[in-house]
Amino acid sequence: MTQGRPDGLPAEVEAQPVVLEVDDLTHFFGNLRAVHAFDLTLHHGELAGLIGPNGAGKTTVFNLITGVYPPSEGSIRFRGVELVGMPSHEIIQMGIARTFQNIRLFSNLTVLDNVRVAYHPHAGYNLVDSVLHTSRYRAKEAEMTERAQEFLAIFGLESRQNEEAGSLPYGLQRRLEIARALAARPKLLILDEPAAGMNPQEIDELMELIHFIRDRFNLTVLLVEHRMRLVMNVCEWITVMDFGEVLTRGLPGEVRTNSQVVEAYLGRQAV
Amino acid sequence: MLARLRKPTVSFAVGGVLVFVVVQLLLSLGVLNNFWRGIIFWGAALTMVSLGLNLIYGFNGQFSLGQYGFYAIGAYTAADVTWRWTHADASGIVLVVFGVLLALLLYAGVGRILRGFYRVTVMSKFTFYVIVTILAFWITVQFLVPALAPVVTGVLGVLPAAMSQQVVFFIALVGGAALAGIASFLFGIPVLELGSDYFGIATLGFTIIVKVLLDNTDTILPFAEMKGARGMIGIPHWTTWPWIFASLMLVILVMRNLLHSSTGRAMVSVREDERAAELVGIDVTQAKILAFVVGSLFAGLAGGIRAHDLAFLHPQSFAYIQSFNPLIIVVLGGLGSMTGTLITGFLWILMLEGVLRLYLPQGFETWRFVVYPLVLLLMMLLRPEGLMGRYEMPFLRQKLPALLNKVRKESGDRGAAVPSEGTSADAPTSVGEVTA
Numbered sequence: 001m002t003q004g005r006p007d008g009l010p011a012e013v014e015a016q017p018v019v020l021e022v023d024d025l026t027h028f029f030g031n032l033r034a035v036h037a038f039d040l041t042l043h044h045g046e047l048a049g050l051i052g053p054n055g056a057g058k059t060t061v062f063n064l065i066t067g068v069y070p071p072s073e074g075s076i077r078f079r080g081v082e083l084v085g086m087p088s089h090e091i092i093q094m095g096i097a098r099t100f101q102n103i104r105l106f107s108n109l110t111v112l113d114n115v116r117v118a119y120h121p122h123a124g125y126n127l128v129d130s131v132l133h134t135s136r137y138r139a140k141e142a143e144m145t146e147r148a149q150e151f152l153a154i155f156g157l158e159s160r161q162n163e164e165a166g167s168l169p170y171g172l173q174r175r176l177e178i179a180r181a182l183a184a185r186p187k188l189l190i191l192d193e194p195a196a197g198m199n200p201q202e203i204d205e206l207m208e209l210i211h212f213i214r215d216r217f218n219l220t221v222l223l224v225e226h227r228m229r230l231v232m233n234v235c236e237w238i239t240v241m242d243f244g245e246v247l248t249r250g251l252p253g254e255v256r257t258n259s260q261v262v263e264a265y266l267g268r269q270a271v
Numbered sequence: 272m273l274a275r276l277r278k279p280t281v282s283f284a285v286g287g288v289l290v291f292v293v294v295q296l297l298l299s300l301g302v303l304n305n306f307w308r309g310i311i312f313w314g315a316a317l318t319m320v321s322l323g324l325n326l327i328y329g330f331n332g333q334f335s336l337g338q339y340g341f342y343a344i345g346a347y348t349a350a351d352v353t354w355r356w357t358h359a360d361a362s363g364i365v366l367v368v369f370g371v372l373l374a375l376l377l378y379a380g381v382g383r384i385l386r387g388f389y390r391v392t393v394m395s396k397f398t399f400y401v402i403v404t405i406l407a408f409w410i411t412v413q414f415l416v417p418a419l420a421p422v423v424t425g426v427l428g429v430l431p432a433a434m435s436q437q438v439v440f441f442i443a444l445v446g447g448a449a450l451a452g453i454a455s456f457l458f459g460i461p462v463l464e465l466g467s468d469y470f471g472i473a474t475l476g477f478t479i480i481v482k483v484l485l486d487n488t489d490t491i492l493p494f495a496e497m498k499g500a501r502g503m504i505g506i507p508h509w510t511t512w513p514w515i516f517a518s519l520m521l522v523i524l525v526m527r528n529l530l531h532s533s534t535g536r537a538m539v540s541v542r543e544d545e546r547a548a549e550l551v552g553i554d555v556t557q558a559k560i561l562a563f564v565v566g567s568l569f570a571g572l573a574g575g576i577r578a579h580d581l582a583f584l585h586p587q588s589f590a591y592i593q594s595f596n597p598l599i600i601v602v603l604g605g606l607g608s609m610t611g612t613l614i615t616g617f618l619w620i621l622m623l624e625g626v627l628r629l630y631l632p633q634g635f636e637t638w639r640f641v642v643y644p645l646v647l648l649l650m651m652l653l654r655p656e657g658l659m660g661r662y663e664m665p666f667l668r669q670k671l672p673a674l675l676n677k678v679r680k681e682s683g684d685r686g687a688a689v690p691s692e693g694t695s696a697d698a699p700t701s702v703g704e705v706t707a
Contacts, residue, residue, distance in 0.1 A: 033291040061599070066550060068546070068550075085389045085390050087389075087391055087554075089549050089550075089552050089553055089554045089555065091551045092549075092550055092551060092552035096524070097550075097551075098550055100547070100550075104544050104546065104547035105543075105544075106539070106540045106543035106544060106547065106548075106549070107543060108539075108543055108661075109418075109536070109539060109540065109543060110671070111674065113536055113539075114608070116533070116536055117536050117540045117548070117551055117553065118531045118551040118552065119533070119539060120534075120537045120553055121552045121553070121554075122535065122553070123532075123533035123534075124532070125532075127534060127561075128534035129532075130528060130529055130533070130534045130535070131525050131528050131529055131532075132528065133528050133531075134530075137532065141532070141533070144533070145672045146675070149672070149674075149675040150675065152675075153675060156650055157676065158675050159674065161674065162671045162672075162674075180551060183551075184552060
C-alpha cells in the first residue's frame with residue numbers, strides 16, 4: 001500500500017498530480033489523542049471518502065487541514081505547499097474550501113451576499129474605494145455581483161438571490177453552502193457530512209450534485225459521511241478511521257466486506 | 272452624472288439640507304435657546320459615538336463598552352490642541368499631525384514586515400506596534416515639535432485670525448479622532464482575539480483606565496493644563512452647528528459606504544458566524560480591527576465636537592457608567608440599524624436631559640434614572656430587536672441587485688444546469704422542517 005492510498009486504483013488516476021498530502025498527522029486535545037499517525041494522499045480529480053464511527057477523529061482531520069487548530073505533529077502539503085502554521089483564511093485562499101457538519105451560512109445575509117462574501121479576498125478594490133464609492137468600486141462591485149449571480153444560476157438558486165439565507169429550506173441551504181464554498185474556485189473541496197439531516201430524495205439530489213460539481217469545476221473532493229448509501233455510491237475509494245487511526249483503506253466494495261470495518265463501524269446490517 | 276443619482280440619495284440630500292437650514296435658522300433667530308442648543312449638540316455627539324458602537328457591536332458583533340474611553344481620548348486631545356493654540360503654543364498641532372503621520376508610516380512598515388511571518392503571536396504583534404508608536408511620538412516630541420512649531424505658527428499666522436481658528440479646530444478634531452483610532456488599534460490587537468463577551472469586559476476595563484488616567488493628567492501624565500480631577504477649563508467654545516452637522520454627515524456617509532462594500536460584507540459575515548467567515552477566506556482579525564478602529568474614530572471625532580461645545584471637560588463625565596449610554600442607544604434603536612441609532616441617539620438626550628429634566632416636577636429629576644431602566648426593561652420584553660429592528664431608511668439600505676435574467680436577455684446555454692428538482696420554490700422540506 002502506498003502511503004495514504006489504497007492499492008488497485010486505476011493507473012490514470014495515479015498519473016494525476018498530487019493535490020493533498022497528509023503525512024503522519026497527530027493531534028492531542030489535552031491528553032486525548034484524537035488523531036494518530038494519519039496519512040492521506042489525494043490526486044487531482046478524485047472523490048475520496050473518510051468514514052468511521054462517531055468520535056473517530058474525522059472532523060478533527062478536516063479541522064487540521066483547514067487550519068482551525070494546528071496539529072500537534074505531522075505535515076499537510078497542498079499542491080506542494082506546507083499548510084501547517086498558516087492561518088485558516090490563507091489556507092482557504094490557497095484553494096481549499098469546506099462545508100460544515102451543521103450548516104453554517106450567514107443566515108441574516110441574502111443568498112447573493114453569502115456568495116459575494118467569498119469573493120472578498122479578491123474584491124479588487126481597497127478601503128479608500130469602499131469609503132468613497134469610487135468608479136473602481138462601482139465597476140468591481142458590479143462585476144462581482146454578476147459573477148455571483150451566474151454562479152448561483154449554476155446551482156439553481158438565482159431566483160432566490162435576495163432572500164435571507166436563513167429562510168431557505170434545508171436542502172437549499174445545504175446547496176447554498178456548497179455554492180459558497182465553491183465560489184472562490186477551490187481546487188479541493190472538503191464536505192463534512194453533507195447529507196446530515198437529509199431525506200432519501202434529498203440525498204439522491206446531493207449525490208448527483210457532488211458528481212456534477214466534481215466534473216464541472218474540475219475538483220478534488222474529500223468527504224466525511226455516515227450515510228453508507230452516499231459514500232458507497234459517490235466515493236472512488238474510502239479511508240476508514242477508528243479511535244483516531246486509520247483502520248483500513250480500499251475501494252467501496254472492499255471496505256464493505258472488510259471484517260474489521262464491519263465490526264468497528266458498519267454493524268451487522270451492512271453485511 | 273446626475274442621471275446616476277438614485278431617488279433615495281436625492282431625498283436624503285434634500286432632507287439633510289432642510290434639517291441643516293431649519294436648525295440653523297432656529298438658532299440664528301434665537302428660537303432655540305442655549306439649553307436646547309446644548310441638547311441638540313449633545314445628541315449629535317452621542318449619536319456619532321453610538322453609530323460607531325453600532326458598527327462594532329451591531330454589524331461586526333463585538334460587544335464593546337470602551338467607546339466612552341475613545342470618546343474621552345478624542346475630547347481631551349482635541350481640547351488640548353486648541354487650548355495650546357489659544358495659549359500661543361503650536362506644539363499640539365505638530366504632535367497630532369506629524370506624530371500621527373509618523374506612527375501610521377511606521378505601522379505600514381511593521382505590518383509589511385509581520386506579514387512575512389507565520390505564527391506571530393498577538394502579544395508580540397502588539398509589542399511591536401506599541402514600541403513603534405512610542406518611537407513615533409518620542410521622535411515627534413523630541414525633534415519635530417521644536418523644529419516645526421514655529422513654522423506652523425508662522426504659516427497659520429499668515430491667515431486671518433478667524434480662518435486660522437477654523438483650520439486649527441479642524442486639525443484638533445481630526446487629531447482627536449486619529450489618537451482615538453490609534454488607541455483602539457493598539458488595544459484591539461490583543462483584545463479582539465478574545466471572544467465577544469471577554470472583549471466587552473476588557474473594553475470596560477479600558478474605559479476605567481482612561482478615566483483614572485484623566486483623573487491624574489496633571490500628576491502622572493505631563494499635561495498640567497488638563498488639571499486632572501478638577502476638570503479642564505479654558506477650552507475655546509468653537510463648536511458650531513455647521514461643524515456638528517458636517518461631522519455627523521461624515522460619520523453617516525463613511526459608515527454607510529463602508530457597510531455597502533465588500534469590506535462591510537466581510538464585517539457582517541464575522542458577526543453572523545466567525546468560524547464560517549474564516550473558512551470562506553475572510554481575515555477575521557483584520558475585519559474586527561477595522562470595524563473597531565473606524566467605530567472608535569467616530570467616537571474620537573464626537574469627543575472633539577463635544578469638548579468644544581461644553582468648553583469644559585471633567586473625567587467624571589467619562590466614567591464607565593456613562594459608557595453604557597451608547598450601548599443603550601444602540602440596543603434601543605436596533606442592533607444593525609443605523610436609522611435606529613440616529614433616531615434613538617437624539618431621542619435619548621432629548622428625553623433624558625431635555626424633556627424629563629424640564630417637565631418632571633421639581634425635585635423629581637433623579638427619577639429619570641428610575642424611568643429609563645423601566646423603559647429598557649419594557650423594551651426588552653416587548654420588542655427585543657429594538658425600535659427599528661434591522662430597518663434602514665432607503666438611503667442607508669443597500670440596493671438589492673436585480674435578478675440576472677431580468678438584467679440581460681437569456682444568453683443561451685450557460686452550461687449544464689444542476690440536476691435540480693430540489694430547486695423549485697416549493698421543494699419538499701419535510702426533513703428540513705424537522706431539523707430546523
